[in-house]
Amino acid sequence: MNQGELINAVVKNSGMTKSDASKAVKAALEEMGKALKKGNSVRTTLGTFSVYKRGARKGRNPATGAAIKIKASKGIRFKASKTLKDKVNRR
Numbered sequence: 001m002n003q004g005e006l007i008n009a010v011v012k013n014s015g016m017t018k019s020d021a022s023k024a025v026k027a028a029l030e031e032m033g034k035a036l037k038k039g040n041s042v043r044t045t046l047g048t049f050s051v052y053k054r055g056a057r058k059g060r061n062p063a064t065g066a067a068i069k070i071k072a073s074k075g076i077r078f079k080a081s082k083t084l085k086d087k088v089n090r091r
Contacts (some may be wrong), residue, residue: 044081049076049077050077050078050079051076056070057069
C-alpha cells in the first residue's frame with residue numbers, strides 16, 4: 001500500500017473528503033517524522049518507531065577494495081505491536 005492507497009482507504013472508512021483525508025494522512029506522517037528527528041519514539045496501534053545510533057566504522061569500497069571511513073549516523077527501527085502481529089497471523 002502506498003500513500004495514495006492509504007488516503008483512499010481513509011476516505012472509504014471515515015467518510016472524509018479526499019482532500020481532508022490527504023491533509024490528515026500527510027499531517028500525521030509529518031508529525032511522526034518531526035518526533036523521530038528529535039529522537040523521540042512514536043507509538044501507534046501498529047507498533048513503535050524508534051531512532052537508534054549507528055557508530056562510525058571502517059568499511060571497504062566494493063569496487064576498489066580500498067578502506068573507507070563510514071560516518072556515524074542514525075537509523076529507524078520498527079517493532080510491531082502484538083495487535084498487528086495477531087492480525088497478520090490470523091488464519
